[in-house]
Structures are given as structure tokens and as C-alpha cells.
Amino acid sequence: MILFYKENRVAKTPVDALKRVLSHFREIKVYGGSCSREKVLEKARFDADGCHTFIYTWDVYKTVKIRGRILGNCTIDYRKILNCGLSHYYMDGEDEFAKTNNSLLDAILTYVGRLADFVRESEIANRDNIVSYLVRFKDEPAQNLEEALQRILVINQIQWQMGHILVGLGRLDYCLDGYVEEETKAKRLLTEFFSLLHKYYTIKSNALMGDTGQIVILGGRTEEGECFTNNYTQLMIETIQELQIPDPKVLLRVNRDMEDAAWTDIIHVMSSNTGSPLISNDDEIIEHMVSFGYEREDANNYITSACWEPIAGNCYEQNNIISLNYLEPFERISKRHDLQKIDTFDRLMKLYYEELKGYIESITGYLDTLKWEKDPLYSMFDENARRCRRDVSTGGSKYNNYGILTVAMANAVNSLNNIRELVFEKKLYTYEELDSCRRANFKNHEAEYLLLKNADKKWGHDEDEVCSFVNQITEKTQIFLDAYENPLGGGVKFGLSSPHYIMNSVDYPASFDGRRKGEPFSVHISSGEGIAYTELMNFASKLDYSGKRFNGNVVDFMVMPALVKQNIAQFVQLIKVSLLQGCCQLQANVIDAATLILAKNNPNDFPNLIVRVWGFNAYFNELPEEYKDYLIERARQNEAAFN
């Protein structure tokens, strides 16, 4: 079913997708019961498509039966795997953890051996070297860049083979530091490396095409806190940019110590319109992580779950579990309270918080019910899990926090402001009247709809009053989450970005900001109504991301390509100052509405048009129509500010 669903996203017709899946029907096998992982590794078949210097292969028709939820959005610590052979991961002892670990490791080594045999018999140009790398994988460290990249590919393909989703790539420049390679060769190797990671793009894509979780984290700081970049940082950005493919995507960690030239490079890359990089501000994020409870060394070494949620480098925290919807308290108020009694704004806010609290309790209740699939693979590579002999799925990692996301904060803030003005200041309606218009999806209430829709939207304006209002709501959120300890022994964190701004809005009732039923929620921290970039950045900088609030806060903006290309220095200044002022993360779509409309109407003329979706890059043509329309609408609104 899943295979059909994925193939159907790119097939011309559902029949074509079905045919494709059926043609492999005999190969499809889901392994359950004990030793299911070992069986998959034993039976997986290999293919050499696209392989010249490396082997990278995943038998998408063989998988492990997943009963609970599988850990996703994770990145193995590749650095360690490069520095020692796989046999290093064998464990002494007769306990269950050690036995499971050793059995899986046996299977992995046998799998690597089979892979070496396959390569030996293949036509792959670099087969002799690959075979020797695979043989050396057992006991030796990787000696050069080529061997290191091959090793990463093998560990990466094993994760996909085991049914993991959204497999991250981690701090690749940092992990390859020390491997000296001549630039032209390094570029050639990286080009094939990234192309191969793109190989199973359709099947790797999760919620939408492009949502693969393959994120490369570049730049940043060392564990000791030193500013880090090396020659691979720029080379990888360049390579991915030149490949003009949406995936893998880049997250670039930046800090105040970076030189001006580096900033200029970043803006040039952004203007190339491949959706990358997402810029992540170390100066903010590391401090918030430390005050949340991460050790500084781990915070310095942070990576992110597939998109933007910061996690410590070598652990398996689940960070993208559910989205809290800030419009939900309005629904609950409607259902549970006597609306006639809402006679002051303070009373409304009191109810809003009361219902937010109840709603958050239902979310934490849900978090308590989650059952994670046992994960001997990730446990094998997790220092802490090995030390305490406890699977990462049951809290074996050093950090075991849950991350949740939020949607519709902008819609809620604009709603509350509209209500304040129309109900309590101008007294044009009672709360009950306005709520009934909303619940009727403004049917026969066009005047009220226009009034709400055209009202001055507060979200995104850098007025102290608006920012402190948002901060008050997030402060309450963290207070309501304060006492929560998840079943793995960790806490919970949240942020103002979410992939669910369209998914969760489908059929969701209308809201007081003039949003009709089913229309998308606002995206991350963005401005829809022609607010100047400086204003949006000031606004985002004044939001409080401390405490539990640092779990991904992306300012998402649209820019016309000509504007950024002709004003590189101004955009350097914009981005630099925004981060210095306290913005956490930034991403941009450098595209204009006219191009998007043309591409929507003439998809064949724009086969390679790449856009940024919630936190990943995708081919515009492969997106569902509602995502295309929303991007067009946002581009239009942005351009309105400049005409």
C-alpha cells in the first residue's frame, strides 16, 4: 500500500503506479517475528544503478514489520564509524541488550560481505576499491575521503533497509574533517555521493515528495565551542547547488564570528533558488539548548531532526511528533462555555488559557500512549544506550526529550486581535454572534467575513505589544507543559514551525482572522500581508525562544529573484543583523509569483523548478495543488509590498 501511495505521486496515472508495484509483487516481503532485521539484511537484494565510484543500494521491496512507531528523523554518529571498524560495536556479556546487538552486528557484517561479493561481480568502474573498503569496514578506520563516503553510504542504506524514515546525514563537513583530498577529486566524489543519496527519492519521500529527511548540517561550532568550517563546507554547498536537485538539503549553522565573505556566499547560494540553505543561528540555539538542560558540549554539536528542530548530536530524540494548534482553544470554548458570558477581553483570554491547558493535557496524554519500535540498530550506535544497556526506544539515549510543533499561532493572534477590536472595543458584535458567523464558515455573513479578513493583521508587526502578546501565549504553553515528563524520562519542547500548516487545516473550521474552513494556516514565522523584511525580522527577533520554546522557529520568507540578485549587500546585511538581533532560523523561497503561475500552468516547461516547502526542497511540479496555490498566494502577497 505504502509503495503504491508513493509511486502514485509521480506516476502518470494510478494504473501506472499499480502496474509498477505489481511488477515487483514477488519481491515484496515484510519480515516479522524474532530476528526480522537479520532476515531483511540476509535477503535484501542489491542494485548498482547510478553507481560508479561507490555502491549505494536499497531493496525497497524488503522491509521489517513495524508494530509500533519507528524512530525517525535521526542521524547516526558517522564520525565514530569512520574512526573504527564495525567490529568495535560488539559487546561483551550475555544480557539481552548485548545479545540483540551482537546478533544484528553479525547480520550487518554478513550483509556487508554479500555486498562486497556483489560489487566484485559487478561492472562498477571502481569495484576493486569498493571491495577493499567493504572488507576493511570490519576492523579498520576509513583512510581517505572516498572510503569515508562509501562507509557513510553503507550505514545510510542499512537504516533505510531497516524501515527507518527521514534518515539524516548529520554534520558531514565536521565528520569528514581531517580527510585531505584534492579539490577536483573531492568535488567529483561528493557529486556522486549526493546523487546516489537522491537515488530512491520517490520512496524515501515521506509526507510529500521531497520530504526525505536527508539533511546535511554544515558549519557550526566544535564541541569545544570553536567556530567551525572547513573546505568541505563550501564544497558541499557548491556541489548540491550545481546538481540542481532538491535533495539532500542543507542546513547551515552560522554564528556571529563568521566573516563577511561567508555571508555573501550564503546569499549567493540562497539566490540560486534550490531552496537551500536553511540558516540556523548557533548563538541563539546553543544557549537555549544549554539552559534547557543539554550539556554545552552536546549543544555545541547540535544537529536537527529532518527540518529544523535542534537535537544533541548523538542521540535519538523524537522531535516531530504532533502539532499543537493554537486555534483549538476557540473550538473548545465554543463547545463548552456559555458564550454570552464572555463580556470582556480578559474573560476571553482566561477561557482561552483554560482551554489551552486542557488541550495540552490531551496532547501530553497522547504522548504517553506512544509505543516505539525497539531499535537495536540505533542503540548499537548510541554510547549511552550501550553503557546502560537499554534500547534507545525505551529511554536509553543520553537525552530523551520529545519535541512537538505548533501551527496557527499567527491565525490565533490575529483572531484575538480582531475579537478585541470588534467585540470589546467597537462593540459591533457580541462574541457569540461573531463565533456563530465563524462556525457557519461565514455563509450568509459576507460582511463579517470581509471585516475580519481586511482588518489590520497584527502578526508580523514589530510592535512591542504584539510581540509580548505572542510571548505571553508561548509562556503559558510552557507553563502548561512544565510538569510533563515523558515515558522515556525526558521533557518536552516546542517551537513555532510545523510541517502541518496545510495538512492540519484541511476541514478545520473557519477562524476569526477571516480564514475560511479548510484554508491553510499561516506558515512558521512569516508575514503574508506585504510586511517589510526588516519588520518581520524585528518581530521574529523579539519573540522569546527561551525555556522549552526553541524547538524550531523558522522565519520563512519569499523573495523575488531579481530583488535579491541586484541587492546582495542589502540581503547580507538583512540576514546578518536579523540573526544578531535574535532570530533563530531563516529560510527563503527566491521565486516570483509569475514564474510559479507559469510553472503550474505549463508543468512540462519547468521540470526542474525547485521550491522550499516547510523545511525541505521539492520539485514544484510534484507538489499537490494546494501547496502550489499557497506558494503562489504567498509570492503575490510578498510582491504587493514592492509595487
Add this chain to the structure above:
Amino acid sequence: MKLRLTSIQRFSVHDGPGIRTTLFAKGCSIRCPWCANPENLSHEIQKYCTESGVWKQYGEDYSIEQVFDICMKDKNFYGADGGITASGGEALLQAKPLAELFKRLKEEQIGCCLETSLYAPEKNLELLRNYLDYIYVDMKVLDEERADDILNAPLQLYEKNLKYLFSAFPREKICIRIPLVDEMTFTEKNINVISEHLKNFQPSKCEIFSVHNLGSAKYATLNLAYHKFRKITEEELLKVKGYLQKQSGNTCFVIH
């Protein structure tokens, strides 16, 4: 003292160096037929109805304090190059409150810039003399047989102010802007007169551009007749640029 503005545009990148906040002053003393900002022509506040039926107005009176506060919001972004640009309409017509504002901005080390047609009383320029870091001056119709008619204003005033400007400010602070408009500014004779002026005054920089036909929707809201002009081609722009550079020895850029 108030400033009457039609809008305050933050993150403005077309009205001077760096990141700027541009103030669009309401009211202009001339009438360029190609004007893309008809809402800035009259000094009066004008009500209009949007396509979706909402009543709005062009123009709002701001206290100096209010405008100062808005300008200060982006102070961190201005850096060494950016700052505030007074544009319009004709910002010089509101020189008094503008001088007050610029004085305060200069105290905050924020750069101040003026975009002007120079059709304003000479003393107004004097009022701003101490605060301007950069000045963009239009050179439109300088052909004396046609200028007064086309722009509905005396060319003499412009010439007088231009002389004053170059005596009061170093040429490094002055950039000339030439909008090329078919049959208006873009005639052989007019280009020759412009060339003479550039030769005489030697501004540090000169920008040539073709006017865009973007203001039509605004004309409709104001019930004003809208004139559409043929777009000057890239080739024509480059030709004029080459000619002016050769004749006057000036640095000309084509901007879009």
C-alpha cells in the same frame, strides 16, 4: 509640525545605498505625465475605494516623533550605508518638518538622503543643507521650449536650484536620475541639453532608466487620466548611456 506622507516603506533598496526607509511625501509642484505615483501629486488627503469595496485614504499626517520612531525601528539594519530617504511627491515642499526630522536622525548617526525634482522654493533646500548625506536629483525635460508645458512648472526654478545645489554640496553627494520617456525626455534635443548640464555640473554619478507603467490602478482610484508610454528598449538605454558618457565624461549607469 506634521509630515504628510502617503507611505513609509521599510527595507527600501531602490532609493539610495544600503537598506533604507523611504518616506513618500504627499504633494508635488509639477505634473510629469508619466508619474507612477499619482497619489503623491495633490497635497490634500484623498479618499478612495479599493476593488474589494473598502474605503481607504491616500495620505496621513504624522508627527515628527511618530516618523522618527518608525525610522528608528530599522536602525540596526541601516549599517554604515543605509538610512532614510525622503521621496515623494516632492519632499522638498515639506522641508521644514523634514529638517526637524533629519536633525534628530543625524543625532542618531543615521544617514539622510533626498530624492527631489528640485521644483521647490530655493530656501527649502537651504533648510536641509546641514543634514543631507546624499541627493538624487531628477533631470527630466530641460528643453526650454517644452519643459514648462510638459511639467506644468517653470524651468527657471529648476535651473536656479540646480546651481544652488552644486554650490552647496560636493559633487560626490549628488546623483542625477534621468527617466527616459518616449517623446517627453527621450528626444534628441532634450538629451543634448541634459548632456550639456552633466558636462557643466559634473555630478559623481548618473542613472538612466525607463519608466514603468505600473501606476494605472492608482490613477483609476483617483479618477485621473492615465497615459501609457512606450517602454524604452535596452538598446536605446545603452545608446543614451554611451552618448552621455562620451559627451559629458560622466559615470552613467542603466538601472532597471
